[in-house]
Every structure is written in structure tokens, then in C-alpha cells.
Amino acid sequence: MKQHIADLISAALKTLSDNGIFAADVQPSIMVENTRDKSHGDFASNIALALAKPARRNPRELAQLIIDALPVSENLDKTEIAGPGFINFFVTQETTTAVVGQIIAQKAEFGRGLASSTERTQVEFVSANPTGPLHVGHGRGAAYGASVADLLEAAGVPVEREYYVNDAGRQMNILATSLWLRYLEKLGETVTFPSNGYKGAYIHDIASSVIVEHSDTYKRPLDEVMYNIPADEPQGGNKETHIDALIERAQELLTADGYAVFFNAALNSILSDIRDDLSDFGVEYQKWFSELSLTANGDVESALNTLQENGHLFEEEGNLWFRSTAFGDDKDRVVRRANGLTTYFASDIAYLKNKFERGFDKVLYIWGADHHGYIARMKAACQALGYDPERLLVRLVQFAILYRGEERVQMSTRSGSFVTLRELRDEVGKDACRFFYVTRKADQHMDFDLELAKTQSKDNPIYYIQYAHARVCSVHRKLAENDWVWDPESGLANLGKLDTEHEKDLITRLSKYPEVLTHAAVNYEPHLLANYLRELANNFHSHYNANKMLIDDAELRNARITLSEATRQILNNGLTLLGVSSPEQM
């Protein structure tokens, strides 16, 4: 409808321009907006205000000229000039209520595909280190990323969801070594566990399963294990050198094959746990991408070669550097250290190159806010590789700070005293969890009070929305009890009877769904949809309280039930995009 009005204005302007009212080279962008106040009609345009200056005319006078030149449209009742020169458009009742019929006909498809594109977009999100279960901090990235991907898809953008598995690097070695030490412990050795090791309970479970599979094949005497290992921090040493020495010792005593047993047991177990966890959270990926595969395939070398060929690398003090300052980064970055090992950043460059080589037109990274400093260097790498930096998009998600009542909950994967995403889901429920995470803008701090979320009271907006859905279903059940049958055709034919303020407001709200969906998608802002659903539920509850649906007048009854059904459909469409269920009964 907005577009229709814009077209009408455009035609009017053409006429005026042809008649020499203003110069032909004046090319105003036509804006049609939703009105905030119903007395201003359904849509408004500021075109006369914007044109007043170039046309050197009084805005109200200009507005009248535009209105006179507007082509006739059967969708409009009238147009008015208001205030300083706004043109207000009043849409006919038939045109407004037509949306109800469209929703009933298109069902889950309604409102989709308005930003249809052939540009493939990859959304990479969560990508937590596979060193332990996901905690609540990851939950927000998961909920946000999944909703953004689903929204994009709904808007018509081809999307692929990917999880980058950080299975290379020191953290994984610390994990494998921690596992081996727990394994020794379970076989009777008295191990002083390293202060820098992974202490979570899940390590014990994995250790037990290694014993089931391999019994004591990898048991080594403790004095051999600890021989000449530098002291840990509590004993006055350094925790980093202590754990590094233990890693080396593990690799040496177990040899490559034995070490791989622990490495893979830890990785596979934790990864499959993360996979299940996300799946239960309604989050599915098309691809799980291994960081190790980048080195194995030579992608890292190839990426560095590309940078070398493009002249962006230099050597200093034995290290190989990427001159990212040439692209606006605040300092240059090491990609290969003097010891020959490539840095984590080198893998990231290779990964980026890999993504583009797989044919994605846009790659969207969803990171925790602590990765903020990473954006400049990735943009730099993108340009240095020869790709348009506009194709690399980053959205930062602020951490959710957990509270139990007044008390802030501390989180740390290493110490093992964290609240996992799974625990949170168990306490709060998946629906509330998914919804709560996306009701705030992603880059906004969020306080997540467990006590409050657990109360499942009216404080939680998700119940309010789901309740609206359940209410419609309840009406259908009651309808059957009264031996009435909903006749959609009669309902659609009698939509004109829906003329109370509440009904008109509800229909208007329904008509906004497509643009809300599209806007939320292209701006990566699912909270807009969450807010919309709350408003829609509000419109429905008001209408429900004011107007009874199960009435003897069959025509009005069918019309009202048709409207309820359209509302239910939109609630369901929207909730589905946010990963929330639509209960039929509560």
C-alpha cells in the first residue's frame, strides 16, 4: 500500500513537473509513512514540505497542487492537507480489511519474500570453543543468530548457517591434558590438578568413558608424569609454564596416537553435547566448519601467500607481519611467529578467504562484544585479500549479565562454576529463553534475572503473546462445543462488519506485519519483531475483551472468527521466526 501511494505521488509529481511547476531536475525521494495518530489517516507523506524550497512555493499550496494531480485510486477514500503541509491519505475499509483474506489464503507464507535476493549470505554464530558446555553468554548469540538467519530467509535471502569449530590451538591441548589427568585420577593416582586446567564436572564423565573404552592402556606412573615439571602457581610457580610442560609431557608419554585418543574423546564428546544443546534450543546449522581443516588443506598457507603476493606482509625480528595499518587498523598484526607457528589471526584470514571462495556474497559474523577490537583487522584482511570489505559484516552481541535476585552470578568456563545454557533452559524454558534474549537490541547490555524469569508470571512478555494464541484456539474449541462451524467464506465476505475501533486497530496492526518482518530482517534486528508481536497480542486482547465472538449473528460471528484466525496465523508466523512455540492451550 505504501508503494502504491508512492507511485501515485510520483505520477502527480511528473504531471506538475511537465507543467513547469518546478524544475525537472528536482528529484525528491518520496517518503510515505505510517501515521501515529488515526485522525491523520492511514499514511502520510511529507513530500510537499520537502519540495517547498526547490519549488519556491508555500508547502500547503504545493500540497494542494499535488493532490489535484494525483491519479484516481479506488483504494483511497480521501486525501487531506494537514499541519504545515503533510498530505494524509485515508484508505478505504475494503482495502484495509483485504489483508485478512490474504493472511487466511497465504498462511505461513504471508509477509515473506519482500527482500528477495539472489545474494547468498552466510551467518556464522556461536562458534564457542569446544572446551566445555555452552554457557548463558553463548545463549544470546545463539538466539540472536538463529533469529537473524531465519528472518533473512523469510525475507527471501538465501542463508547458510555455520559454526566455526576452534579445534586447533593451545586451549584444546589444555583440555586434552586435563582429561588425561582426570583419567589418571580415576585409575587411582593422586593428581594435583593444574590451576589452569579445565575443572568442569563434564571432564570426569568423559574420563570415565575413556576408561570404559580403553581401560588403563594410557596409565603412566605419576612420578614419570610429574618429573621435572615446573611448579604450578599455588606452589609459587607460573601456571602457564606449568600447564605447557604438562601438555608436552602428555604428548611425549602417550605418543601421537595415544594423545589423539584423549584429544578426540574430549573434542567429540563436547562437540556433540554442544550440538544437542543447540538443537534443543531450536538452533540448527548447515555446516560445522573445522579450524584444523584449514591448516590440513593448506588454506592458511595459501591465504598468507595471497597476502604476500599482494605485498601486505613483512618480516621483523623473525616474525611475519600483516601490515593491517595500511587499511586503517591501529597496529600491524603478527601472522607467523618466529617459532614457525601461525597465529590464530592467520587462521581467521584463511577462514575468511575460504568463505568467499565457497561463493558467499555476504558473510555475517556474530561475535561477543569482547571481539570488538577484531573488526578493524578483519576488515583490513578482507581488503588485503582483494575483497570488497562491504561484503564482510559484523554484529556484536553484548553479554547478558546473570542475576539471581540482587546477586550477580559469576561465570568462568575454566573454574567450572558457570551457569550453562542447558541449566538456564531447564529453569526458564526454551520459549522464554529464546524470546527474552532477542527482546533487546543485540548491542545493548542486558540484565537477565533468573529469579524473575523463573517466576513465569505476567512479567514475562512471552506468556502474554502465547496466551493470545491460545485464546484464539480456545474460541475454536468453544465454537465446536456450540455446534457451530467456522465458515471462512462467509467471514471474508462480511469483513465489512468489523467496524469497532478495536477491530480496525487489530486489522491495521496485521497489515504491518510484512514490513516489520522485512525491516527486522534487513537490519538484523529481531527485537523489532518481538516488539511487534507484543503489540499485536495487545490489540487482540483488547478486542477480545470488548467484542464477543460466539454470537448468534452468523455473519458477524464468522467475520470475527476469521479475524481471530488471521491474528493467530500471524502470531504463529512471528513466534516461529523467533524460535518460540505457539501453544494451543495454556
Added chain:
RNA sequence: GUCUCAGUAGCUCAGCUGGAUAGAGCAGCCCCCUCCUAAGGGGCAGGUCGCAGGUUCGAAUCCUGCCUGGGACACCA
């Protein structure tokens, strides 16, 4: 110090590419079930949109400066 995000009602936050009288939810006060789920609805009260300039017909929104708060600034992964 540099970068970045923010500062809107007592609290938590919306406010789309600048538009007409700045909106919700909690919390507070009042009213509504012989009636489809009161897990609901209606009403009252509550604001110098951090401060000061600037651009504009028009600013919570854009620009500049300042104040306050969060976060990020490793030859770590």
C-alpha cells in the same frame, strides 16, 4: 590515553531512512468476570529525551564539544 556502545517515566527498555501531542512493560492508585481462559481488559498518575551549541520549515533522532557509565585495546588462543 585511543576506539566503541550507550545515557528517554521510580525501574527495565521501544522509538524505523529527521515529522504532527515522545511510547510500552513492571512498580503505584482506581475500576471490570451470571459472559468465548481475569495468565486478561479499561482508567489515573508519572518525562527539562545527560548538558550546551549547530544544521533544518521541523531534532529524542543528524553534526560538534563536554559530562557520566559499560566494553575493547597482547609476539593469548
